[in-house]
Amino acid sequence: MMRFDLFGKKWLLLVGLVAVVVLAWIVFFRGGEPAAQYKTAKVGRGEITAAVSATGKVNAVVTVQVGSQVSGTIQRLFADFNSRVKKGQIVAQIDPSLLEAQVAQARAKLANDEANSEKARVVLTDAKRNLGRMEELLTKNLVSQSDKDAAQTASDSALAGQKAAEAQVMQDQAALRLAETNLRYTTIRSPVDGIVISRNVDVGQTVAASLQAPTLFTIAQDLTEMQVDTSVDEADIGKVRVGQEAEFTVDAYPESPFHGTVHDIYNQPLIVQNVVTYDAIIRVKNPDLKLKPGMTANITIKVGHKDDAVKIPNAALRYSPQKASGLEAQSKSGKADTANVWIFKNGKEVPIPVTLGLSDGSFTEAVEGALKPGDELIIERIRKNSSSQGGSRPPFMRF
Numbered sequence: 318m319m320r321f322d323l324f325g326k327k328w329l330l331l332v333g334l335v336a337v338v339v340l341a342w343i344v345f346f347r348g349g350e351p352a353a354q355y356k357t358a359k360v361g362r363g364e365i366t367a368a369v370s371a372t373g374k375v376n377a378v379v380t381v382q383v384g385s386q387v388s389g390t391i392q393r394l395f396a397d398f399n400s401r402v403k404k405g406q407i408v409a410q411i412d413p414s415l416l417e418a419q420v421a422q423a424r425a426k427l428a429n430d431e432a433n434s435e436k437a438r439v440v441l442t443d444a445k446r447n448l449g450r451m452e453e454l455l456t457k458n459l460v461s462q463s464d465k466d467a468a469q470t471a472s473d474s475a476l477a478g479q480k481a482a483e484a485q486v487m488q489d490q491a492a493l494r495l496a497e498t499n500l501r502y503t504t505i506r507s508p509v510d511g512i513v514i515s516r517n518v519d520v521g522q523t524v525a526a527s528l529q530a531p532t533l534f535t536i537a538q539d540l541t542e543m544q545v546d547t548s549v550d551e552a553d554i555g556k557v558r559v560g561q562e563a564e565f566t567v568d569a570y571p572e573s574p575f576h577g578t579v580h581d582i583y584n585q586p587l588i589v590q591n592v593v594t595y596d597a598i599i600r601v602k603n604p605d606l607k608l609k610p611g612m613t614a615n616i617t618i619k620v621g622h623k624d625d626a627v628k629i630p631n632a633a634l635r636y637s638p639q640k641a642s643g644l645e646a647q648s649k650s651g652k653a654d655t656a657n658v659w660i661f662k663n664g665k666e667v668p669i670p671v672t673l674g675l676s677d678g679s680f681t682e683a684v685e686g687a688l689k690p691g692d693e694l695i696i697e698r699i700r701k702n703s704s705s706q707g708g709s710r711p712p713f714m715r716f
Contacts, residue, residue: 355661356697358630362690365628365682367621367675369556371597373547375567375612377537378600381509384530385411387502391522396534398516402507409505409533411524416500423496427489434482441475448472511538514610537610543603544580545614548587548594556620557582563599565616570607577601579618621675628680629671633658633694638666658688659695666695 389411396408451468454460515535518524524531545565549557561579566572583596599616601608634656657668671686688694 354699355695356699357661357693358633358696360683360688360690360692360694361628361680362625363628364622364624365626365675365677365680366619367556367677369549369553369618369620371547371549371553371616371618373545373565373599373614373616375543375545375608375614376610377514377540378542378544379509379511379538380514380610381511381536381538382532383408383505383507383534383536384532385502385505385524385526386530387411387416387499388524388526389413389415389503391518391520391524394516394518394520396507396513396516398513400513402511402513402536404507404510406507407504408507408513409518411503411505413500413503416496416503420493420496420500423489423493427486427493430482430485430489434479434486437475437479437482441472441479444468444472444475505533507534507536509536509538511536512540540606540608540610541603543601543608543610545577545599545601545616547597547599547614547616547618549597549618551586551593551595554582554595554597557597557618558620561618561620563616563618565599565601565614567608567612567614569609569612573607575601575608575614623675623682626675626682627688627690629658629673629683629688630694630696631676631679631681632696634673634681636694636696636698638698660693661695 391409392412393410394408395406395410396402400408402408448465448468448471451460451465455462455465513534514537516533517531517535518533524533545563547563557579559579559582563577563579564574565577566574577599579597580600581598583598585596587594587596597618599618636659637657638659654673655670656673657670659666659668661667669687671688672684674682674684676682
């Protein structure tokens with residue numbers, strides 16, 4: 318009897334051990350691969366706007382640097398920062414004393430050489446008169462040929478002297494005009510109507526114009542119309558066209574966007590640390606003078622717009638079964654403007670090829686394809702019992 322009980326206990330122990338092994342197999346081998354679940358997003362319909370982002374500086378449309386062509390000491394200033402000036406208005410005066418003396422000296426020299434010219438004319442007249450007498454006496458054989466030749470030489474010499482004196486007068490006249498012009502340049506006038514945005518000199522300061530004209534003032538012609546000099550990346554410049562709408566904000570008014578249009582695109586590249594950009598000029602109205610020269614602008618240029626487009630979430634374009642399985646793959650199909658999106662159908666992930674159009678960074682237009690608004694697109698594959706890192710862990714077993 319005791320032997321039978323011992324045999325029964327061993328049998329029960331064996332059955333229990335088998336049950337534990339079967340249960341462990343079910344948990345670890347069957348339950349280790351939980352059924353996949355998906356995050357999806359719907360295909361929508363609505364407007365979509367493609368844009369290019371860039372940064373730039375706000376400047377006046379026309380900015381003129383007013384300099385001095387003569388050296389001297391600033392005697393008076395008639396304009397300051399923010400002064401409104403008219404074309405031809407005096408904005409500064411350089412001490413004219415030295416140049417006035419040069420003008421007086423040039424006039425005196427001109428007067429002296431004019432007198433010499435008159436003297437040369439008198440000498441020429443006398444020489445011609447003497448030559449005429451010698452020619453008449455020679456016909457009567459009262460003088461020799463040598464006397465006539467001497468008179469001829471004197472007349473020719475007097476003529477040359479008069480021409481030299483007249484040339485000297487012309488030279489003096491030019492020197493006088495130069496001195497008078499330099500004297501006029503001591504009075505600095507505004508070349509345009511505008512507003513003074515920079516003054517670089519003070520009364521008593523000496524300006525030297527020997528090598529280049531020093532800048533005294535910077536005048537913005539009209540601050541009611543401004544332009545933004547925008548640096549557009551070379552990858553985006555092909556999308557930008559003259560006449561496109563642009564919107565930008567400045568740090569002074571972050572909640573008040575300004576609107577303008579692309580006025581010009583410069584072909585000259587700007588290369589900074591091997592980064593190539595191109596300058597796109599955006600014109601904008603500034604009637605209330607909120608925009609000031611030098612402000613930093615964050616610009617968005619609208620390069621495309623559709624009012625009624627089939628919109629695919631960009632997350633759906635980034636999904637592919639290979640990526641979800643940890644393998645690198647692209648959802649793009651053969652052409653650069655086509656891609657595959659995925660739907661879940663009949664228990665399988667099914668690719669749908671689409672032709673892409675405009676993109677605003679969050680949604681992309683589906684130009685052609687079998688999609689329609691309301692379709693559910695896979696954007697992510699998830700699993701049951703997945704951790705926050707996306708991996709799966711087997712459940713703990715308790716005995």
